[in-house]
Amino acid sequence: MNTNPTQSSEIMIEMIKASKVYSKDVKALNDISISIANGEMFFIIGMSGAGKTTLLKLISSMEQPTTGLIEIGGAPIHQLKGYKLARLRQKIGVAYQDFKLLTDRTAAENVAISMEVSYKKPQMIRKRVKDLLAQLDLTDKHNKITGDLSRGEQQRVTLARAIANSPTMILVDEPTGNLDAATTEKVMKLLMKCNKAGATVVIATHDDTIFRHTSHRIMELQKGSILSVSRGNGT
């Protein structure tokens, strides 16, 4: 089975022999080469410490590769600076494994941030925030301080914030780690909706319930190296 994106599809993320060495004895990623197509949904799996979060950080340019090259939409990210880098970052929505929420602000304020910084109209922001919180079963948390929410609730606020501004690329790190089965399904439904609307969605996860039945590609990392890339059989 061909496990590469189709030849004709435009490549959104291209990693060429990317490695990340945090220190002499911590080689988090080793020679990763992978192409992810524009509009693809792509899973990164592997045991704790395998390098999943590091890989997402390289794609979002939060960390620089020690060696190798990463291109987003055909442009090498290390060459982007100032305005161009800021513009690229606006197109990427990231839901961090450790959330990075403003814990003294409300759920609604956190979700609104990315839209506010890109000067969306207040009325549009209010509607989008309300819709997203409703889709994630958080309507009653709209005005609650996020620091007071449960981990599962904070995780969903993080996801809503990542996708609020309709980014072209969505990177999500363990989006369902603290959730029950019904809420997990809501999260995946929303991510699939974003993907169907055209976003490239990359999901790092331990949770096999979310990729067990997928027909999308799955890359397994082991100790910083690619163990396999395969397409789920969709059953």
Ligand SMILES: Nc1ncnc2c1ncn2[C@@H]1O[C@H](COP(=O)(O)OP(=O)(O)OP(=O)(O)O)[C@@H](O)[C@H]1O
């Ligand atoms: N900032 C850092 N400084 C030093 N070492 C780090 C740093 N971030 C990650 N590491 C190390 O790099 C390796 C890969 O970590 P990473 O967080 O990418 O793994 P992961 O697959 O996301 O794990 P988990 O499933 O637990 O989230 C681990 O050995 C980790 O301890």
Ligand SMILES: [Mg+2]
């Ligand atoms: Mg991680």
